[in-house]
Amino acid sequence: MSEAQTDRQRLDKWLWHARMARTRTSAAALVIEGHVRLNGQRCVQPAKAIRIGDVLTIALARDVRLLRVVGIAAARGSFEIAQRLYEDMAAGGG
Numbered sequence: 475m476s477e478a479q480t481d482r483q484r485l486d487k488w489l490w491h492a493r494m495a496r497t498r499t500s501a502a503a504l505v506i507e508g509h510v511r512l513n514g515q516r517c518v519q520p521a522k523a524i525r526i527g528d529v530l531t532i533a534l535a536r537d538v539r540l541l542r543v544v545g546i547a548a549a550r551g552s553f554e555i556a557q558r559l560y561e562d563m564a565a566g567g568g
Contacts, residue, residue: 483546485510486520491547493556494532494539509533529563540564 483491486502489510495501502520504510510517511531512524524530524543532539541560550556 480546480548482523482525484520485512485517485522485524488524488543488546488559489532491550491556492541492559493550493553494534504532504534530560 486498486505489495489501489504490498495504505520505522506518508516508518509532512522513529514531526543526546528543530539530541530543532541540563542563543559544561545559547555547559
């Protein structure tokens with residue numbers, strides 16, 4: 475990948491790689507249904523590019539996650555790898 479390609483990623487793909495959704499289709503549905511905010515603004519475009527430093531608010535079935543993007547992955551990896559893609563900004567998170 476070139477440097478230009480690794481500094482950003484599709485929102486739905488990042489959510490899937492970060493294991494916020496079980497499938498990429500369900501990650502896209504989260505976005506389309508309005509459950510994701512990017513830097514405080516509702517985002518309904520799964521293809522929206524996100525970058526390191528962006529803040530995501532994600533309303534999941536059981537909780538709301540407030541995450542800062544700290545990494546971009548080329549492929550979906552283990553749970554431990556997925557945790558390296560974000561910083562949990564919620565109180566007591568980490």
